[in-house]
Amino acid sequence: MRHLLSLGLVLLMTSGLFAQKDVYKANWESLSAHNEAPEWFSDAKFGIYFHWGVYSVPAYYSEWYPYFMYRDNKVKEHHIKTYGELSEFNYHDFVPMFKGKQFDAEEWAQLFKDAGAKFAGPCSQHHDGFAMWDSKVNPWNSKDKGPKKDITGLLSKAVKERDMKFIATFHHARNLQRHEGNPDKFATYHSHFAHVPGTATASTDKKIAKMYGNIPADEFNEYWFDQLKEVIDQYSPDIIWFDVWLRMIPLEYRQQFAAYYLNEAKKKDQEVIIAYKQAAIPNTVGVLDIEQGGKRDQSESVWLTDITLSNKSWSYIEGQTYKTPQMVVRNMIDVWSKNGVVLLNVSPTADGVINQEQRDILKRIGEWMKKYDEAVYETRPYSINGFGNAKAEEGDHGGQTAKVKYTAKDARFLKSKDGKYIYLFILGKPAPGTVISTKELGVHKYYPEEGIKKITHMGTDTTCEWGFGDINFELTVPDAEMDDIANVFRMELN
CATH class of the missing domain: 3.20.20.80 (Glycosidases)
Structure with missing residues (x-):
């Protein structure tokens, strides 16, 4: 009897009765x-x-x-x-x-x-x-x-x-x-x-x-x-x-x-x-x-x-x-x-x-x-995408062109999925000693419990000096080897 039941189960499966049904309809x-x-x-x-x-x-x-x-x-x-x-x-x-x-x-x-x-x-x-x-x-x-x-x-x-x-x-x-x-x-x-x-x-x-x-x-x-x-x-x-x-x-x-x-x-x-x-x-x-x-x-x-x-x-x-x-x-x-x-x-x-x-x-x-x-x-987008003054021309198929000429005066952000880090991308090769100043991160001055704990230049693992002006966040580019494509600063949050 057990053999007959097993045989019947096999026949049912091979006949397609147990085949997975389509989940999606054509609409x-x-x-x-x-x-x-x-x-x-x-x-x-x-x-x-x-x-x-x-x-x-x-x-x-x-x-x-x-x-x-x-x-x-x-x-x-x-x-x-x-x-x-x-x-x-x-x-x-x-x-x-x-x-x-x-x-x-x-x-x-x-x-x-x-x-x-x-x-x-x-x-x-x-x-x-x-x-x-x-x-x-x-x-x-x-x-x-x-x-x-x-x-x-x-x-x-x-x-x-x-x-x-x-x-x-x-x-x-x-x-x-x-x-x-x-x-x-x-x-x-x-x-x-x-x-x-x-x-x-x-x-x-x-x-x-x-x-x-x-x-x-x-x-x-x-x-x-x-x-x-x-x-x-x-x-x-x-x-x-x-x-x-x-x-x-x-x-x-x-x-x-x-x-x-x-x-x-x-x-x-x-x-x-x-x-x-x-x-x-x-x-x-x-x-x-x-x-x-x-x-x-x-x-x-x-x-x-x-x-x-x-x-x-x-x-x-x-x-x-x-x-x-x-x-x-x-x-x-x-x-x-x-x-x-x-x-x-x-x-x-x-x-x-x-x-x-x-x-x-x-x-x-x-x-x-x-x-x-x-x-x-x-990674995921940060609350704002970045800052800078590069001019983005119109693209031929909508939006902006893929040939924008960015420089070290332009920056973009991403964040880690767990929310522990913000990544600041400088779209060029900044000179050591340059102060990167932006009000986009200035809000962290008023919420220190959620704010920045440490900033490191990735690639060289150099610790950076940073602080706040009246309304702006300010980061000093360290004396370290900068990448000629783009540089990333890892901001560890509290």
Whole structure:
């Protein structure tokens, strides 16, 4: 009898009767029940990803090469001069040239970890329709073509083995040709590929048409969703990030995606994040991303910004230039002080090389992050974000630019989660003997029982002299070696 009962239990379980039911339904009310910004994300502060794909082969202008090569401009002129007429050489003809022979997932993951990143991953698919994973849904993928490697799978494994979270970013909502039923209306901004008769963009071959988004909208929406399900099922990303064109996907598909992702994560006991831009999904469901910039003021909710290490484009191009470690880190500190998290983009060559110039910058960032790790990771915003006189220009996508030129006259705050420490970041290299004066901490003069007990310059462990004026708090920079990126003073509270 006992044997029969056990057998019956096994049959019930295998029949799915005891299978875990979906927690989340495909509507915003149900989806809002999940924690859109888990604590690990607030603790992480910094992640790295990369724009690397077929567009890396021409290495000209930007990752928007396929957008411009079918429109009348200098990119098209360059393409015809270099590769031939569009009737003979199309964007998909670059695919066999995208070999990535020197790509090394283990080495890249270690590079990102050494730079201080707590999460990392690829641009899994850009607007160009080429999937950077082993796909059965998309015939244009990195396992079957080009590198002949499962880029996303290899990175997922290498990143997770190093105790980092894994991010997969998606830009493919823009891949559909949205010419509103008029094929001649190919200049629409929301279609990545123009519909140009006599070229592959207008091909009726099913395989080619799929890459160029020359398919019916209903079919494309299913295709968009199926590719996401494939990545979720195969790699279990901790963050799925979307570019701004997520808004172009019908509401029901966005909700179905979110429900599928969150339910799968629940089964795996994963705390996951959906990152979005503008108003593609509610802020109760995902984390807002502001491209190439950040909020001007402190935010109650956690947010994200994606920024480039490079100056000219997101992908590698010939003649690329890069930001200094000073600019990158100082602008990151500003983001952290306002309850933000940073996603930094690097740009490998088509061969799979992250060049030495980028590596040197990442190494210097990593050295700084390691020196001041206590003041960065697992911290929270202070009651005010900081003070100073640096001028922050408008960002191209909202908020302020990610290229603010901060100096030692600018400061930002963070605090430890347990409330025992305040961390004062000076965004430059102050000279010994300089008096840092601010009324922002002057209140501690009147509440000594809650006030400052000791101040130490982190990195050198030098004790600092400090006190109060009439209304200002005053800190004297000690005679110690100052960091040329930014310096942190740990304030121990009573």
